[in-house]
Amino acid sequence: MASSAGYNKMFPVSWTELHRDARALAWRLADLGPFKGLVAITRGGLVPAAIIARELNLRLIDTVCCSTYDRMERGAKVELLKGTSAENDKGEGWLIVDDLVDTGVTARAVRALLPKAHFATVYAKPAGRPTVDSYITEVSQDTWILFPWDQEAVMAKTIIELKGSQQ
Ligand SMILES: O=P(O)(O)OC[C@H]1O[C@H](OP(=O)(O)OP(=O)(O)O)[C@H](O)[C@@H]1O
Ligand code: HPA
Ligand SMILES: [Mg+2]
Helix, strand or coil: CCECCCCCEEEECCHHHHHHHHHHHHHHHHCCCCCCEEEEEECCCHHHHHHHHHHHCCCCEEEEEEEEEECCEEEEEEEEEECCHHHHHCCCCEEEEEEEECCCHHHHHHHHHCCCCEEEEEEECCCCHHHCCECCEECCCCEEEECHHHCCCCCCCCHHHHHHHHC
């Protein structure tokens, strides 16, 4: 059964902010390498991975393909759709990149495949924080991080309309 984690705040992230935060993560990772290559966790890890690979001059990029959430609903388990050749050496010397860690279930599943890799996310929530090695920005557990690829421009409600809908 799917479970909803009770998100009641939105933290919208723009393309510019995501680029800045991914570059800040790359600065931190630059002192921890060199890495053999980078494993991006699809799909959310793909954009930060491209930015970080550029900054660290990594050309060897692989993916672990998995699916945990359907929109804002968490599924019963992490579905692993594709692994990586980095598993041959348990991920030693590899960098894993994802957009965020929330509950940590995705990170734990990928760590089981690549226990020796360095796991980095741009954003982290408290429950998942212990499962990653590096991150840049922490947000509270009841916050949904709204990535730029999940946003569209719409006409905002006025304050009077918003107040009216609360009455
Ligand atoms: O810490 P967790 O509770 O496991 O949540 C974090 C994971 O959930 C999201 O992926 P999602 O399954 O939504 O797929 P997507 O990357 O394709 O959007 C996000 O990109 C992380 O990979
Ligand atoms: O806060 C989030 N934002 C986007 N995707 C997610 N997947 C788990 N938590 C989140
Ligand atoms: Mg993901």
